[in-house]
Amino acid sequence: RALRDANSEAVRILVVKLSSFGDIVLATGAVEAIKRAHPRADLRDAVEDRWSALLSAHPAVDGLIEAPIEVRLTPRRIARIHAALAAERRRGGDFDLAIDLQGTRRSAAWVYLARARVMAGRGAPRPAWRFALPHDRTRHAVDNHAEVCARLGIGSDEIVIGFIGT
Numbered sequence: 001r002a003l004r005d006a007n008s009e010a011v012r013i014l015v016v017k018l019s020s021f022g023d024i025v026l027a028t029g030a031v032e033a034i035k036r037a038h039p040r041a042d043l044r045d046a047v048e049d050r051w052s053a054l055l056s057a058h059p060a061v062d063g064l065i066e067a068p069i070e071v072r073l074t075p076r077r078i079a080r081i082h083a084a085l086a087a088e089r090r091r092g093g094d095f096d097l098a099i100d101l102q103g104t105r106r107s108a109a110w111v112y113l114a115r116a117r118v119m120a121g122r123g124a125p126r127p128a129w130r131f132a133l134p135h136d137r138t139r140h141a142v143d144n145h146a147e148v149c150a151r152l153g154i155g156s157d158e159i160v161i162g163f164i165g166t
Contacts, residue, residue, distance in 0.1 A: 011096040016046045016110045018067055018102055024051050027101045029159035030145035035060035037154040042092055046110050073105050085113050101145055103135055121148055
């Protein structure tokens with residue numbers, strides 16, 4: 001398991017899936033699997049502010065870190081990400097695990113700037129990450145998310161996509 005001490009003490013987990021509507025919906029199964037594996041964890045989700053309503057009432061998500069909609073990774077954007085994560089650390093402490101379910105340079109910046117003890121997810125090889133799974137467009141996104149979970153020792157056999165009331 002990525003966090004062996006998850007059941008003995010509360011941990012903080014950041015899941016990064018910034019956009020888009022369908023991709024965020026497809027990532028909810030992985031978020032639920034992560035929460036089931038670490039039920040006492042404070043699980044935060046980084047998401048573009050235009051999609052925050054999708055996750056604001058999700059039972060597996062303890063809080064959102066809203067990102068402005070910016071496509072390019074500029075110094076100004078990096079400063080905004082840094083400020084948002086610094087505020088979150090002041091509020092609740094350091095992250096123990098940061099997971100990139102998006103696999104882009106933008107989402108990787110969130111993971112790096114979170115300064116988590118364990119960093120992992122999708123995308124190109126990333127220095128200091130436990131692993132970065134390369135993009136495989138021949139597989140469904142849910143299967144890619146399940147593989148990220150499995151590599152972290154999180155059971156992913158029963159990943160179900162759904163929201164409150166479904």
